[in-house]
Amino acid sequence: MKNDNVIQVKNLTKKFGDFTAVDSISFEVKKGEIFGFLGANGAGKTTAMKMLIGISKPTSGSAQIADFDVYTHTEDIKKNIGYMSQKFALYDDLTVRENSTFFGGIYGLSRAQIKEKTMQLIEELNLQAVANELVGSLPLGWKQKIAFSVALLHNPKIIFLDEPTGGVDPITRRQFWEMIYKTANNGTTIFVTTHYMDEAEYCDRVSIMVNGKIEALDTPKKLKEQFKATDMNEVFLKLARG
Amino acid sequence: MKRFIGFITKEFYHIFRDKRSLFILFGMPIAQILLFGFAITNEINNVDIAILDKSKDATTQEIINKIAASKYFSVKQLIENESAIESIFKKGKVKAVLVFENNFSKKLTKENTATIQIITDATDPNTANTISNYTSSIVQNYQQAINKNIKIAYQIVPETRMVYNPELKSVFMFVPGVMTIILMLVSAMMTSISITREKELGTMEILLVSPLKPFQVIIGKVVPYIFLAVINAIVIVLLSIFIFKMPVQGSLFLLAMESILFIITSLSLGILISTIAATQQTAMMISLMGLMLPVILLSGFIFPIASMPAPLQVISHIIPAKWFIIIIKGIMLKGVGIAFIWKETLILVAMTLFFMVLSVKKYKIRLE
Numbered sequence: 001m002k003n004d005n006v007i008q009v010k011n012l013t014k015k016f017g018d019f020t021a022v023d024s025i026s027f028e029v030k031k032g033e034i035f036g037f038l039g040a041n042g043a044g045k046t047t048a049m050k051m052l053i054g055i056s057k058p059t060s061g062s063a064q065i066a067d068f069d070v071y072t073h074t075e076d077i078k079k080n081i082g083y084m085s086q087k088f089a090l091y092d093d094l095t096v097r098e099n100s101t102f103f104g105g106i107y108g109l110s111r112a113q114i115k116e117k118t119m120q121l122i123e124e125l126n127l128q129a130v131a132n133e134l135v136g137s138l139p140l141g142w143k144q145k146i147a148f149s150v151a152l153l154h155n156p157k158i159i160f161l162d163e164p165t166g167g168v169d170p171i172t173r174r175q176f177w178e179m180i181y182k183t184a185n186n187g188t189t190i191f192v193t194t195h196y197m198d199e200a201e202y203c204d205r206v207s208i209m210v211n212g213k214i215e216a217l218d219t220p221k222k223l224k225e226q227f228k229a230t231d232m233n234e235v236f237l238k239l240a241r242g
Numbered sequence: 243m244k245r246f247i248g249f250i251t252k253e254f255y256h257i258f259r260d261k262r263s264l265f266i267l268f269g270m271p272i273a274q275i276l277l278f279g280f281a282i283t284n285e286i287n288n289v290d291i292a293i294l295d296k297s298k299d300a301t302t303q304e305i306i307n308k309i310a311a312s313k314y315f316s317v318k319q320l321i322e323n324e325s326a327i328e329s330i331f332k333k334g335k336v337k338a339v340l341v342f343e344n345n346f347s348k349k350l351t352k353e354n355t356a357t358i359q360i361i362t363d364a365t366d367p368n369t370a371n372t373i374s375n376y377t378s379s380i381v382q383n384y385q386q387a388i389n390k391n392i393k394i395a396y397q398i399v400p401e402t403r404m405v406y407n408p409e410l411k412s413v414f415m416f417v418p419g420v421m422t423i424i425l426m427l428v429s430a431m432m433t434s435i436s437i438t439r440e441k442e443l444g445t446m447e448i449l450l451v452s453p454l455k456p457f458q459v460i461i462g463k464v465v466p467y468i469f470l471a472v473i474n475a476i477v478i479v480l481l482s483i484f485i486f487k488m489p490v491q492g493s494l495f496l497l498a499m500e501s502i503l504f505i506i507t508s509l510s511l512g513i514l515i516s517t518i519a520a521t522q523q524t525a526m527m528i529s530l531m532g533l534m535l536p537v538i539l540l541s542g543f544i545f546p547i548a549s550m551p552a553p554l555q556v557i558s559h560i561i562p563a564k565w566f567i568i569i570i571k572g573i574m575l576k577g578v579g580i581a582f583i584w585k586e587t588l589i590l591v592a593m594t595l596f597f598m599v600l601s602v603k604k605y606k607i608r609l610e
Contacts, residue, residue, distance in 0.1 A: 055450045075453060083451040087444035093259045094252065105248030106452045134259075 004031045006158055006189045007052065012061035014047050021047040023212035024061060029205075031157075034180065034190040036200050039209030040240055045193050046162065048209070052191070053160055054078055066157045079107070082151035082159040086166035090147050092136030096127055099135055100150055107154035114153075121149045141172030148179060152188070159183065161192040165199065177202050197233035206232070208239050215239050245454065249462035256436065257466060263432060271424045271474045272481070278416035279486050286372050291338045292319040292330050299347040305358070305384055309340070314376050331363050338362045338373045406575045417482040418570045419543030422563045424478060425501065426537055428471045429508030430515065431529035437463050437516035438525040456605060464509050471505045472498075491577025497570065500587065504566040507590050510597035511562070517604040537563040565589050 007029035014022040022044045029035045039045045050056035052065055054074035063070040066080040090099045100121055104114035122131045125145055135143060144164060151159055161180075165173045177199065184190050192203065200206050200220060207217040216223055216239055220232055229235045257263050291309075295302050310317045318336055321327070330336050341359035343349070350356040360377050362370035407414045437460070440446040449459045479497070482488040490497065511533065519525040538544065540554060541563040547555055558564050565586040572578040580587070 053451050055447070075455075078451060078453045081451070083448060085444060085447065087447075091252070091256075091443075091445065094255055098252070098255060102248055102252045103452075106245050106449070106454050108245060108453065111244075 005029065006031050006066050007035075007191065008062075008064040009052070010062045012048065012051060012063050013059050014044075014051060014056065015059045020212050022051070022058075025209070025212075025214045026061075027207055027214060027217055029158075029189055029191060031189055032184055032187050034184050034192065034202065034204045036203030036206040037191060037193045037209070038195070038197075038200055038206055038236065039193075040195075043209040044212040045209055049160060049162060049191075049193065053081060053083055079154075080157045082154070082156035083162075084147050084151040084159070084164055085162035086164060087162075090135045090143060090150065093134060095132050095134055096122065096138075096146060097131050099146070100153065103150045104153045109154060117153050121146070121153070125149060141168050141175075144168055144172070145176060145179065148176065152183060156188065158189040158191060161190065163193055163195065165194065165196065173199070197231065197236055200232040200236075208236060210239055246458070246462060249454075249458075250466055253436070253463060253466040257470070263435075266432065267428060267470055267474070270427065271420075271478055274420050274424065275417070275478055275481050276485075278420050279413045279482075286314050286369060286376065288316050289314060289338065289369070289373060290318040290336045291315050291340060291373075292321055292327075292336045293317055294321045294324065294327065294339060294341045296344045297342055297346040297348075299345075301347040301350060301356075302342045305342075305381060306340075308384055309377065309380055312376075312380060315373075327361060334363075336363070337366075337369060338377070340377065411486070411488075413482070413486045414488055414575060417478070417486065417488055418567050418574065419541070421475060421478045421501075421570065422504070422541065422543065422566050423534065423537055424474050425471050425505055425566075426508045426533055426563060427529075428474055429467055429505050430512035430533055431526065432470075433464055433467050433509055433512035434515035434519065434525040434529055435522050436467075437513065438519050438522050441516075442521055460513060460605075464513065467509065467512075468502075468505055471508075472502065475501045475505075488574065490574050492573035492579065496580060497573045500566070500569050500573065500583075503587065503590055503594070504562070504569075507562050507566075507594040507597070510594050510601065514597050514601040514604070517601050536561050540564070541567055543567060562590060562593050 005028040007027075009028070010026045011024045012022060012026070013020065013024050025048060037045055037049065047056065051058045051070060052063060054065075054070060054077045058070060065077045068074075068076040068080070070077065090096075091102070094102065097118055100118040101114055104117060109117065122128060125142075127142075127146070130138060130142075135146070138146075148161075148164065165176055168176065173196070180190055180192070180202075192199075194200065203220065205217065205219050206223060207214050208223075209215070216226070216235070218226065223229075223235050224231065227235045227238050229238065257267070293306055295306065306317065309315050315338075319330065321330065321339070324341075327339050327341075330339065339361045341361065343357045343359075346356045346358075358381060360374050362373050364370040437446075440449065440463075446459075450456060454462075475498075479490065483490065512529070515525055515528050515532075519528055536557075540547070540550075540558045541561050542558065543563070547558050547564065550558065569583045569586050569590075572583050576582075
C-alpha cells in the first residue's frame with residue numbers, strides 16, 4: 001500500500017552520551033504540505049533535522065524520508081531532498097550562474113538541464129543584470145531567494161529549510177514565503193524551521209519541540225484553540241514556559 | 243566524473259579569486275627560492291679585510307697580491323701598528339686583519355719558517371671560520387708554489403675533495419629544503435585552510451547533504467592542490483637548474499614520483515589538520531607551528547641532524563620532511579636510484595597511510 005506520507009518518523013531518538021537531544025519524536029508529513037518545525041534554541045530541532053537529512057545517525061527509532069530509510073538509504077534520501085540553511089547562502093566568490101552550475105552539477109544534472117534550469121532561475125528571480133556578478137556583492141535577501149531556487153534545481157521531493165529567513169527584512173520574508181507557497185503547490189513538501197511565530201501561521205501544520213520532545217502538533221488554528229491563544233506566539237510561550 | 247570536474251572547477255574559482263592564496267601559491271615559491279639562492283648564503287664573497295705588514299718585503303707583497311686577487315677578499319685598508327686593529331674591528335666593516343711579522347722574507351729563507359697571524363671578527367663565527375680557512379688555503383697554495391723546485395724528503399699533503407657539491411654552493415643545500423617547505427605549505431596548509439573554510443561558511447554541511455560522498459568532497463578539494471603543488475615543484479626544479487646551475491644527477495622521473503608521494507603525504511596531513519581545526523585561523527596556526535617550524539628546524543634542512551641532541555634526533559624521525567629531504571638530495575646531488583632510497587620512500591608511504599586512516603577515523607566520529 002502506497003501512502004502519501006513523504007516523511008514518517010516514529011520514536012526517533014538521538015543521545016549524546018547521557019544527554020538526550022531528541023527524545024522519541026513521532027510525526028508524519030504529507031506530500032505538498034508545509035510543515036513548520038518549531039522550538040526554542042537547544043530544543044533539539046537541528047539535531048532532529050540532521051537525522052532526517054541523513055548526516056546524523058539516530059540512536060533509536062525509525063524514519064522514512066521519501067520512502068527511504070534513514071539508516072540504510074541515506075544516499076537515496078540525499079538525492080531526493082533539497083536543503084538550505086540560514087548560515088549557508090551560497091559561495092560568495094562565485095557568480096550566480098557559477099553557483100547554479102556547481103550545485104546542479106553535484107546533484108548530477110546534465111549540462112543541458114543545468115543550462116536550462118539556470119536560465120529559468122535567472123528569469124524567475126529577475127536576475128539578468130547580476131547573473132555574472134559575484135554572489136558576495138548581492139544583498140542578503142536576494143542571496144536567500146537564490147539559495148532557495150538553487151536548492152530546488154534538482155526537483156527534490158522534499159525541501160528542508162533551516163531558519164531560511166533569519167536576518168532578512170519583512171518584505172523579502174513575504175516574497176520568500178510566496179516562493180514557498182508556489183513550490184508547495186507544485187507538489188514539493190516543505191519542512192521548515194523558524195523562530196518567527198508569524199511565519200508559523202503560514203504553515204499547514206506546526207510541531208513545537210520542547211526539551212527534545214514534540215509537545216504539540218496540529219494546524220495553527222487548532223493549536224490556538226487548544227491553548228486558548230490569540231496567536232502562535234502565545235501558544236509557543238505557553239508551551240515553552242510549561 | 244562530470245560532478246567531479248564541476249567540483250574542481252569551483253575549487254579553482256576559489257583559488258584564482260583569492261589574492262592571498264594566489265600569492266602563497268605562486269609568489270612565495272619563486273620569492274623563497276631566489277631569496278635562499280642569492281641572498282642567504284654560507285659562502286663568502288668580497289669580504290673586507292685589513293693588512294698589517296710589518297716587513298713590507300717582496301714575499302709579503304706577493305702574498306697580499308694573491309689574496310687581493312681572489313674573489314673572496316678585498317683589501318680595504320693597510321694599517322701601520324697593532325693598536326689600530328681593535329678600532330678597525332669596532333667600526334665593523336673589516337672582518338679580518340692579516341698580520342705579517344717582521345722580516346718575513348728573511349725568516350722564511352733563513353729559518354724556513356715565518357708567521358702570518360689571521361685575526362678574525364668572530365661575532366659571526368661561521369663567517370670567521372670560513373675566512374680563516376680560505377686565507378690559510380691561499381697561503382698554502384703560495385707555499386707549495388715556491389717549494390715546487392725544492393725536494394723535501396717526506397711530506398704528507400692532504401688532498402681534500404668535496405664530492406657532490408665541489409664548489410660547496412649553499413644553494414645546493416637550500417633547493418631541496420625550499421622545495422620541501424613549499425610543497426608542504428601548498429599541500430598541507432592550503433588544503434587544510436580550504437576545507438575548514440567550507441566548514442566555517444557552512445557550505446560543508448550543504449555538500450554533505452548532497453549526494454556527494456564525504457570522501458568525494460575531500461578528494462575534490464584536494465586534487466586542485468596536487469596539481470598546483472606539482473607545478474610548483476616543476477618551477478622550483480627549473481629555477482634551480484637554469485638560474486643556479488644545480489644539476490639533477492638522478493632520474494627526473496624518480497624525482498617527480500617521489501615529489502608526488504611527498505605532496506600526497508602533506509595533503510593527508512592537511513586533511514588531518516582540517517578534521518581537528520574548526521576555523522581557518524586555527525588551521526593556519528597548526529600548519530605554521532606544527533609543520534613549518536619543525537620542517538625548518540628539525541628536518542636537516544638548515545641544521546644537520548647528526549649534531550642535534552639525542553632527543554631532537556628522535557623527534558626528527560617523525561617529521562616527513564626529513565625523509566623527503568634525504569630522498570631529493572640523493573636524487574638531485576648524488577644521482578642515486580630507488581635502490582638507495584627505498585627505505586625513506588617506504589617510511590613516507592607508511593606515514594601517508596597512517597595520516598589517512600587517522601583522518602578517516604576522526605571524520606567518522608564527527609559525523610556520528
